[in-house]
Amino acid sequence: MDYMKQAEQVIMKTYNRFPVVFEKGKGVYLYDTEGKKYLDFAAGIAVFALGYGNEAYNQALKDQIDKIIHTSNLYYNIPAIEAATKIVKTTGMDKVFFTNSGTEAIEGALKVARKYAYLKEEREDYEFIAMYHSFHGRSQGALAVTGNEKYQKGFVPEGCRAVFAQFNDLEDVLSKVNEKTCGIICEVVQGEGGIYPAKKEFLEGLRKICDEKDLVLIFDEVQCGMGRCGSLYAHELYGVKPDVLALAKALGCGVPVGAFVANERTSHALVPGDHGTTYGGNPFATAAVSKVFDLYEELHIVEHVNEVGAYLKEELKKLVSEYDCIKENRGIGLMQGLEFDCPVGPIINKALSMGLVIISAGANIIRFVPPLVIEKEHVDEMISILKNAIENH
Numbered sequence: 001m002d003y004m005k006q007a008e009q010v011i012m013k014t015y016n017r018f019p020v021v022f023e024k025g026k027g028v029y030l031y032d033t034e035g036k037k038y039l040d041f042a043a044g045i046a047v048f049a050l051g052y053g054n055e056a057y058n059q060a061l062k063d064q065i066d067k068i069i070h071t072s073n074l075y076y077n078i079p080a081i082e083a084a085t086k087i088v089k090t091t092g093m094d095k096v097f098f099t100n101s102g103t104e105a106i107e108g109a110l111k112v113a114r115k116y117a118y119l120k121e122e123r124e125d126y127e128f129i130a131m132y133h134s135f136h137g138r139s140q141g142a143l144a145v146t147g148n149e150k151y152q153k154g155f156v157p158e159g160c161r162a163v164f165a166q167f168n169d170l171e172d173v174l175s176k177v178n179e180k181t182c183g184i185i186c187e188v189v190q191g192e193g194g195i196y197p198a199k200k201e202f203l204e205g206l207r208k209i210c211d212e213k214d215l216v217l218i219f220d221e222v223q224c225g226m227g228r229c230g231s232l233y234a235h236e237l238y239g240v241k242p243d244v245l246a247l248a249k250a251l252g253c254g255v256p257v258g259a260f261v262a263n264e265r266t267s268h269a270l271v272p273g274d275h276g277t278t279y280g281g282n283p284f285a286t287a288a289v290s291k292v293f294d295l296y297e298e299l300h301i302v303e304h305v306n307e308v309g310a311y312l313k314e315e316l317k318k319l320v321s322e323y324d325c326i327k328e329n330r331g332i333g334l335m336q337g338l339e340f341d342c343p344v345g346p347i348i349n350k351a352l353s354m355g356l357v358i359i360s361a362g363a364n365i366i367r368f369v370p371p372l373v374i375e376k377e378h379v380d381e382m383i384s385i386l387k388n389a390i391e392n393h
């Protein structure tokens, strides 16, 4: 209790936090300061894919700490080279820039698109087409393409906002393309907006528009990427490639790191002096990234997500038919949502008190983004607590 009181005194009040202090984790369970155990179906918001306390991951970080943590980008470092090589190899794209967060990955991706357009025609009034109900981060650039008035209000001047189109509505996007458009940005599966997967025709259509008009297509896979949807990158499921891909969340499995990855067409746009970061891609963060890729392979994470994700979906679909208050299930792999006909806050609070960590994505939607190493028995345990919370909240 004292910790919470102290936190409110010294930490800026930008969150209404749940009344719990997590102190440690093991596997897919978290423990609070009172020693109470929680099943974790949030993974620190889709971050901790490998679960807590993976020994090989922890050891790689410890080893790197003993070697060197930080050098700056003025010099080469081995973990960054290794991590970037793994990203290039698995994406089939050309060049990587490491950032410290998803927001910064988006900022960089937007800069690539602006610069790409600028190199063709030296104007500065470029516009992005972004999607309603999208989420791309909280910096002013990332907010400008975030299609949610709640997040933008008071922070993004009218003239700086992107042009917004309806997600999965190709006609709407097409009607908004003009001579100022430099790029189109969208999540492959909208996360914060309520777990809405893109339709195949939509992504294919965006690719076609961008090819025909020489625009930069940016996919934000900060949340849906890194195996969560049952392929290493969500866009692989659609067979549609972006020009620039933004990654973060599970990329470092807890170490703050993101990346934007550009294909051959766009990777030359940023040149020395155009972009930079002090921490981005430091040896500690990129040692984490590198180990994450190795462990994904060793543990067959993607295959596992397909198996457990299908089971989770089945179980959630059962809930939809069992409870009138649940409207539908949406999602891919281990990125699932349940839409209720009422605000889900009280259910989430009740579940937490019963030892289950779940989060929302919008007022009426419960989001399930567990560690990717979750097993079927954990799904069963989650469903049983969730039912209890729905019936007794």
Ligand SMILES: *Cc1c(COP(=O)(O)O)cnc(C)c1O
Binding pocket: 101, 102, 103, 104, 106, 135, 136, 137, 138, 187, 191, 192, 220, 221, 222, 223, 224, 248, 249
């Ligand atoms: C979380 C998220 C971001 C922002 O990432 P941060 O690491 O919080 O800066 C951007 N896009 C999507 C889709 C996200 O889910």
